[in-house]
Amino acid sequence: MLTEETAKRLTALADKYENKDFLPKDPSKFMHQYSDPKEQEIAAFLAANMAFGRRDQILSHTEEVLKAAGTDLMKWIQNKGYRKFFTEGNRSYYRMYTHNDFLVFFDTTATFIKESGSIGNHFKSIYTRQADPNAYLAPLICNLFPQNCHLIPHSRGTAAKRMNMFLRWMVRDGSPVDLGLWKDWYSKQNLLLPLDTHVMQEAAALNLLPLSPKGNAPAASFRIDLQLTALMDTVFPGDPCRADYALFGFGVDKDADS
Numbered sequence: 001m002l003t004e005e006t007a008k009r010l011t012a013l014a015d016k017y018e019n020k021d022f023l024p025k026d027p028s029k030f031m032h033q034y035s036d037p038k039e040q041e042i043a044a045f046l047a048a049n050m051a052f053g054r055r056d057q058i059l060s061h062t063e064e065v066l067k068a069a070g071t072d073l074m075k076w077i078q079n080k081g082y083r084k085f086f087t088e089g090n091r092s093y094y095r096m097y098t099h100n101d102f103l104v105f106f107d108t109t110a111t112f113i114k115e116s117g118s119i120g121n122h123f124k125s126i127y128t129r130q131a132d133p134n135a136y137l138a139p140l141i142c143n144l145f146p147q148n149c150h151l152i153p154h155s156r157g158t159a160a161k162r163m164n165m166f167l168r169w170m171v172r173d174g175s176p177v178d179l180g181l182w183k184d185w186y187s188k189q190n191l192l193l194p195l196d197t198h199v200m201q202e203a204a205a206l207n208l209l210p211l212s213p214k215g216n217a218p219a220a221s222f223r224i225d226l227q228l229t230a231l232m233d234t235v236f237p238g239d240p241c242r243a244d245y246a247l248f249g250f251g252v253d254k255d256a257d258s
Contacts, residue, residue, distance in 0.1 A: 001207050001208075002207075002208060002231055002234065002235070002241045005123050006206055006207070006208070007234075007235045008117065009206075009236065009246075009250075010206075010232075010235050010236075010243060010246040010250075011236075012248075013245070013247075013250055013253070014236070014243065014246040014249065015248040016240050016247045016249055017246070017248055017249035017252070018175060018176065018177060018242065018245040019176055019177075020176045020177075022176075022177050022245070023176075023177060025046070025055060025059070025244060026177075026245075027047040027048065027050070027051045027058055027059065027062060028044070028047070028056075028177055028178075029059075029168055030043045030044070030046075030047045030062055030063070030066060031043045031044035031169060031179060032177040033066075033071040034073065036074070037118075037120070037179075037181050038074055038113075038117075038119075038120070038250070039073040039074055040179060040181065041118060041119050041120050041181065042065050042073055042074070042077060042109070042119065043073065043168065044064060044169050044170065044179070045109065045119060045166055046062060046066070046168065047062045047151065048162050048163070048166035049151045049162050049163075049164050049166070050062050050164060052095070052101035052149075052161075052196075053094075053095055053249075056192070058093075061093070061094045064087065065082075065102075068081075068082075068085045069081065069082075069139050074113070075228055076109065077101075077106065077109060077113060078113060080106075080107075080110060082102070082103070082106040083106075085101065086100075086102045086103050087099060094141070096150075097150060097151060101149070101150045101151055102150045104145075104146065104148055104150075105149055105151045105152070106147065108144070108145050108149055112144070112173070113180075114220075120170070120181060120182060122144075123137070123140075123141055123144075123182075124182070124185050124186075126140055126141075126144065126185065127185070128141060128185070128238075130180075134190065136169060136190060136192060136193065137164040137167055137186055137190070138160045138164050141163060142154060142163060143159060153239055155224045157221050157223065157224045158222060159192075159195040159220040159221055159222055159224065160220070160222070161194045161196050161220065162194070163193050163196075163217065164191065164192045164193065164194040164225075165194035165244075166242075167182075167192075168191055168194060168241045168244060169189050170182045170186075171183055171186050171187075171191055172239065172241060172242075173188070174193070177245075188238065188239050188241065189233075189238050189239070189240075191220070191229075191240065191241040192225045192226070192229045192241070192245060193225060193229045193232065193240065193241055193243060193244055194230055194241075195220040195224065195225050195228070196220075197220075198248070198251055199221055199247045199248070200216075200217040200218070200219075200224075201217050201242065201251070202247040202250045202251045202254075203217070203228055203247055204217035204218075205250070205254070206250065208228060208231060208232075208245075209224065209227075209228060227242060229241075
């Protein structure tokens with residue numbers, strides 16, 4: 001249940017935590033290291049899809065890949081320079097993802113760039129061609145990747161946390177963190193919250209989600225995401241993903257009080 005007191009608290013937390021101090025320890029920092037929007041998109045897409053597990057490991061492995069790309073990230077992709085970096089076949093590079101998984105990921109991304117000039121242009125063309133103007137973008141993007149591209153979620157009903165986080169970065173404008181590069185063709189009203197374990201736990205602690213029979217937060221799913229995002233739209237009208245900062249902030253404040 002969303003109370004007036006909880007709504008005010010969420011607004012205050014979002015105001016407190018959506019600032020440049022959020023960046024240094026967050027994967028979103030990498031896209032801010034580039035000035036070309038096409039390279040910002042690529043850096044963000046890589047960082048978002050590697051964003052699970054320990055944060056220090058996410059940052060170090062993402063940084064390692066981008067360092068290998070050198071000063072021209074677009075050219076590195078177009079010339080398939082990543083094939084000189086990911087050479088170990090089925091050997092793990094990051095957690096359960098192998099060198100081959102990253103090759104499929106980058107090969108597919110390179111195809112998008114070759115066909116449309118950038119991943120943003122490619123996703124825009126797919127989105128504008130489909131019939132439903134209110135379609136969610138994350139499933140459309142996921143379906144563009146082959147099933148053996150394991151960095152991209154393909155399960156039906158998935159919450160697609162990492163893809164939704166990437167879209168938050170690309171679509172939300174007026175933010176010191178999110179870039180808003182795609183704000184002219186996709187509405188932040190249609191974004192869905194990135195549901196990681198942290199967000200689910202904090203939302204449950206604030207009584208924003210129904211608990212399981214054992215009193216735990218429910219499992220993340222597309223259905224739950226729709227419910228929580230709709231509820232957060234009542235707190236942040238037209239910009240429900242601003243709640244991501246609020247729920248993050250609630251967790252930080254709660255840890256500080258413990």
